[in-house]
Amino acid sequence: MESMEKKIREIAREIFINQKIDFFLGYEEGSVPLKSRPFFIQAKEKTPDGLINRLVWNSFCSNNLAVFLPKFFEHDPRKKPPRIGISVKGCDLRSIVALIKEKQVPRENIVLIGVPCLGMIDKTKVEANFQGLEIIGSEETPEGVLNITTKDGKKHHLKREEFLQEACIECRFPMTEGTDYLIEGKARDPGDGGYARIKAFEDKPPEERWEYFKREISKCIRCNACRQACPTCWCKECFAEQTDLRWIGASIDLSDTMIFHLIRIFHQAGRCVECDACYRACPMGVDLRMFTKKIVQDVDELFSYVPGFSTEDTPPMSTFREEDSDNFISEP
Secondary structure, eight states: OHHHHHHHHHHHHHHHHTTOOSEEEEEEEOSSTTOEEEEEEETTOSOHHHHHTTOOOSTTOOSOGGGGHHHHTSOOTTSOOOOEEEEEOHHHHHHHHHHHHTTSSOGGGEEEEEOOOOOOBOHHHHHHHTTTOOEEEEEEOTTSEEEEEETTSOEEEEEGGGGBOHHHHHOSOOSOOSOSEEOOOOOOOOOOTTHHHHHHHHTSOHHHHHHHHHHHHTTOOOOOHHHHHOTTOOOSSOGGGOOTTOOSOSSOOHHHHHHHHHHHHHHTTTTOOOOOHHHHHOTTOOOOHHHHHHHHHHHHHHHOOOOOSOSSSOOGGGOOOTTSOOHHHHOO
16 A cells, blocks of 8 residues: 555645645544554645655545535635645545535545445444554555564464454445546456345334344433544534424434434435445444445445445435336335
8 A cells, every 4th residue: 555655645735835735634543453544734834745655545544525615615804715636545535526526525625536445444343343442553565465563572463354343344445436537556346235224124024123223322422423523414503403494302312312323324315325424433342334335235225326436316205207116105
């Protein structure tokens, strides 16, 4: 991944020099092992070149950077909208495309640098492997080995492929398309989108599925981390916080919490890119991916639509075609 990292820096430097952008969004090394974090560079910085050298690309660049973009383009007639360069994985790019379609991000103000994705490491899987033993260092090798150093001074060698995030294993779009720049490199093979897992869940008795839903929802403390981490949860006022015609209470009562999650999930129909940002952000480990993936599958099967890389495809919730299925009316 070093060659990709080098190329990202070269492109960032080039577009800054040519005054194509005002900001660059990428990643830098995190302050703890197994983490990279979002990194912002402004053109007006005194030493942008030195900051560019802090840009990284590795197996810990999990954050979906698209979540930061809508704030840059909130309407203010006194300000000229900024031009932003951003390094993107497949899921980041699909979220940006959704935001472009929803008029939250102007395409002409974005310089996209596509990066082939080999999948991101799941920090929780790695930590679980050491059963509480503190990890003080990590390093990747080109051969796909993750070298871990623990507090007792021992070094451990893990196969990177065995510790990938589920979203990456199931991802159908690991190679970006339609970007302004595309980093050369190999992406992992596309997954099945998790449809096999959804089918197995659907085959369970209704009572068992309901118990799973209740068990997950009961963990929720209504901190809204899932909403804040989601790139397509950009509403200026969330339905859950409206006081005029209040939809739900603000408590952690199970019924209130269920309504919150159900409506948020349905709001993602035709928009969710399965990046798992909501799951990673949750401090309680609430796993709603079975339900968000089910929504993705339904939209795919009913309307032949999966959020992709094309800004020309109209989202199914924004249009109507005579051939659209209406089975949900007669066969709910």
